[in-house]
Amino acid sequence: MGLSVDIRKVLSGFTLDIAWEIGDELAVLFGHSGAGKSLTLRMIAGLMRPDTGRISSGDRLLFDDSTGVDLPPQMRSLGYVFQDLALFPHMTVLQNILYGGHGIEQAERGERARTMIEWFRLAGLEHKYPGEISGGQKQRVAFARALIRRPTALLLDEPFSALDNPLRVEMRGLLRTVQKEFGIPVVLVTHDLTEAADLADRVIVCSGGRVVQAGTFEQLLARPGDPDVERLLAGCDHALSGR
Amino acid sequence: MTSAALAGECYRMIDGAILHSLSLSVQVAAVSTVLIVIAGTAASYLLARRDFRGREVLDMLLTLPLVLPPTVTGYYLIVLFGRNGVIGKALYAWTGWTILFTWQAAVLASFVVALPLMIKTTRAAIESIDRTLLDASSTLGHSELWTACKVTLPLAKRGIIAGAVLSFARAMGEFGATLMVAGNIPGRTDTMPLAIYSAASSGDRSQANAMVLIFTVLSGFFLYAANRLSRRTA
Numbered sequence: 001m002g003l004s005v006d007i008r009k010v011l012s013g014f015t016l017d018i019a020w021e022i023g024d025e026l027a028v029l030f031g032h033s034g035a036g037k038s039l040t041l042r043m044i045a046g047l048m049r050p051d052t053g054r055i056s057s058g059d060r061l062l063f064d065d066s067t068g069v070d071l072p073p074q075m076r077s078l079g080y081v082f083q084d085l086a087l088f089p090h091m092t093v094l095q096n097i098l099y100g101g102h103g104i105e106q107a108e109r110g111e112r113a114r115t116m117i118e119w120f121r122l123a124g125l126e127h128k129y130p131g132e133i134s135g136g137q138k139q140r141v142a143f144a145r146a147l148i149r150r151p152t153a154l155l156l157d158e159p160f161s162a163l164d165n166p167l168r169v170e171m172r173g174l175l176r177t178v179q180k181e182f183g184i185p186v187v188l189v190t191h192d193l194t195e196a197a198d199l200a201d202r203v204i205v206c207s208g209g210r211v212v213q214a215g216t217f218e219q220l221l222a223r224p225g226d227p228d229v230e231r232l233l234a235g236c237d238h239a240l241s242g243r
Numbered sequence: 244m245t246s247a248a249l250a251g252e253c254y255r256m257i258d259g260a261i262l263h264s265l266s267l268s269v270q271v272a273a274v275s276t277v278l279i280v281i282a283g284t285a286a287s288y289l290l291a292r293r294d295f296r297g298r299e300v301l302d303m304l305l306t307l308p309l310v311l312p313p314t315v316t317g318y319y320l321i322v323l324f325g326r327n328g329v330i331g332k333a334l335y336a337w338t339g340w341t342i343l344f345t346w347q348a349a350v351l352a353s354f355v356v357a358l359p360l361m362i363k364t365t366r367a368a369i370e371s372i373d374r375t376l377l378d379a380s381s382t383l384g385h386s387e388l389w390t391a392c393k394v395t396l397p398l399a400k401r402g403i404i405a406g407a408v409l410s411f412a413r414a415m416g417e418f419g420a421t422l423m424v425a426g427n428i429p430g431r432t433d434t435m436p437l438a439i440y441s442a443a444s445s446g447d448r449s450q451a452n453a454m455v456l457i458f459t460v461l462s463g464f465f466l467y468a469a470n471r472l473s474r475r476t477a
Contacts, residue, residue, distance in 0.1 A: 046381075086375040089398070
């Protein structure tokens, strides 16, 4: 399927000018805070409009200013996991997951929800509210809710940042399995080097609103193409020791 | 008050005029509250979630009756809804009916005067909802209307209930604007506050005492019930 992004956006004091393309792989948007990573993700999802450019998911055009295409977020069929997960506090685990199954026939939706609950090890929690479950369980609900519709790509905005280390490692394992099982492009925004090193099929390094380098983690490490990348990769020995 | 006097006052409660005023007040407050909840929730949503030209001017116009003397609000309603008013004239030409000095006029007065309370509480409740939840709903494939019904309004439920209760209480106690547009016609438009005013000004202390007592007990009951309700829905 793949995901292709080539967008520009001018904000006060900041210009985003980003272009990259990925296949059905796990790509990490890596960079310090303020590099424009989350902004890019919001524009891919349609939560913010780029000034100019083009975004396509597989052969489906999501945004193209030259032809006036700008699908609203609800029409983009992309899964999005927010930094704070954004689970609906007034809905149970099951209701949260079912809410993600918009447009699926009711019987099929129930069936898929059961599969998701099994897949993400949420059995027994169906009737609990988000406030009654643990951080790791909330993560899994957010994944299940984003994936029940079988989106064409999965976007993750630093969803593991609030977790403690053992849980992070567990969630990374889960994310790898999700990518393989669903076979869709997954874009993970992070400023955590270990996370990038551990997960990325491809790392896209962002700095100051631009892509400064892209490639596998090993390629970046062997030939940092930019002083910015070198700076960002400082401490990578430590990161790699965790792989 | 001695027990004999209290019994005497209770006996007065079954007085037909009092019962009429009481049921008229409840009817007017209930009808206006239903209208306020519908219109107020829609207006609050627009004011809280949509960015359009004149948004704050609209907010100011809708909530102005909160600070205007009710007689001024009533006067505007006469200007608008009187037989020669902008809306009243059209209404009369169309239906042959004029709203002034009917119980519906009391509903109109209560609606306009109590609406700001609904808008203030509901708008604040909607604005306090985490924007990310609404973004999440749209990335999950839902339209704005669906998100409003399934996420925004359920999460703003406490504010909506509080607004409805305050509006009902305000509508029950409406006096000035009601007097201007509905008059104080015995047996027709004399809501409880108007009837109390008539009884007190004509020196009928015992009638006034009975009505004041009933009104106070009833209002206390509504507030108590509303507090219980909003705690249960928390």
